[in-house]
Amino acid sequence: MTLAATLSFYIARTFVAWVLVMLASLSGLVSLFDFIELLRRSASKPEATFGLVTEMAALRLPYIAIQILPFAVLLGGILALWRLTRSSELIVARAAGVSAWQFLAAPVFCAMLLGGLATAAGSPLSSMLLARAEQLDNLYLRAGGGPLALAGGQLWLRQSDHGLSRSGVAIIHALGVSLKAKTLTVHDVSVFRLDGDDHLLTRIEASSATLGPGVWLMENARTVRPDQVPGRPQVTLLPTDLTVNRVQESFASPDTLSVWALPDFIRLLDRSGFSSIRHRLHFQSLLALPLLCGTMALVSAGFSMRPARRGGVARMLGSGVAAGFALFMISKMAEEFGQSGALPVALAAWAPAASGLMFAVALLLHLEDS
Incomplete structure (x- = not known):
């Protein structure tokens, strides 16, 4: 040497x-x-x-x-x-x-x-x-809820919901997501409205939902309650404290994704808008x-x-x-x-x-x- x-x-x-x-x-x-x-x-x-x-x-x-x-x-x-x-x-x-x-x-x-x-x-x-x-x-x-996950092009959201229960929450699941001109639209939506003890109170099925100021505007929405016949499709409003910026900022933090997982997550975000x-x-x-x-x-x-x-x-x-x-x-x-x-x-x-x-x-x- x-x-x-x-x-x-x-x-x-x-x-x-x-x-x-x-x-x-x-x-x-x-x-x-x-x-x-x-x-x-x-x-x-x-x-x-x-x-x-x-x-x-x-x-x-x-x-x-x-x-x-x-x-x-x-x-x-x-x-x-x-x-x-x-x-x-x-x-x-x-x-x-x-x-x-x-x-x-x-x-x-x-x-x-x-x-x-x-x-x-x-x-x-x-x-x-x-x-x-x-x-x-x-x-x-x-304190509070917030977006849970964006995976495989599907969106899971969690928000507070005081319409049916004082300490209730609403869990929103959508099969498709699009963001255009700061307008968030989700497709094939299921909303599970729970009380404070996580008991299902009602479910909403809609073809699409658009996030507006303080409200989700749901098209062709059917409200399903336990032991009741589903209602007719109609426009349904669901109060929310979410905004487009809050949804974006609450996705998985870059620091919680490894260098090997980041490329796929970046492509997913780009596809979703x-x-x-x-x-x-x-x-x-x-x-x-x-x-x-x-x-x-x-x-x-x-x-x-x-x-x-x-x-x-x-x-x-x-x-x-x-x-x-x-x-x-x-x-x-x-x-x-x-x-x-x-x-x-x-x-x-x-x-x-x-x-x-x-x-x-x-x-x-x-x-x-x-």
Whole structure:
């Protein structure tokens, strides 16, 4: 094994160890604040026990870890490379003729590999656990109903219904969905009107229903009551607190869908006429995560390989942390522009990582020449 290969393996091992330490530390810290927030929200909910809140916080931990990963790479890389520079190991390696690009190739590859594993393997796990955490959140900490699911082109909705029972709910099932010019129309509709104890009071079968301001307008609707003959088809109005925007926003959150499930769900939203910008942006962000992790590794190298004898090391390390958070702010701004439609989705997801990569490469080129 050559000197460069041996050195690269040693640096990569140190780099990964520090990244994992920072990932565990930062994830634990953020999860602690998340746990405290859940405790605050559960204070007025007697059914939300301490054990349930703990379970919810634990279920959210993998999702938090994926969000924290780029910063763990940045901070872990800075600490690992700074310690190697302070002990003169990197200085001796460069004096021996080993280029910084040679011994940084392995850490950058490891960072991209961690990002790839987070996307391919971590995303399915975190999305499944986060979906369960949101179910518990909706059940114990939030009030009201809301859309349940959009699957296979069929729509399931749940809304409050006080027309027949004080605490009643209405469950709406439609075989077809279309959204045109902000008008939501569902076809082959079945409405199950229940009381507070989930006992069926009446059922409505309609050929179509249109969501208007505060009401569902149902065409050719038959009302079916237990032990009664179905009524004649007629136009029926069902009060509702749903709006088109609320229906769209309440579909499965992009964070609760794995990278493997997102393409099919995006196609389903597009076929149904709903906006898929949030889901497409999240999908592209997951694909760009390996590049972002590799960029953070290069940024950490550019701000941590300055020899201590030159002075200004603390300022250099602080600048590295500031540059990482600046990249985070840029990515969030690009995400907002992407969700508003001002930027193409692919550009909003990939541009921050690509611009950070160019900045890190320029910084390392300057470091190599100095």
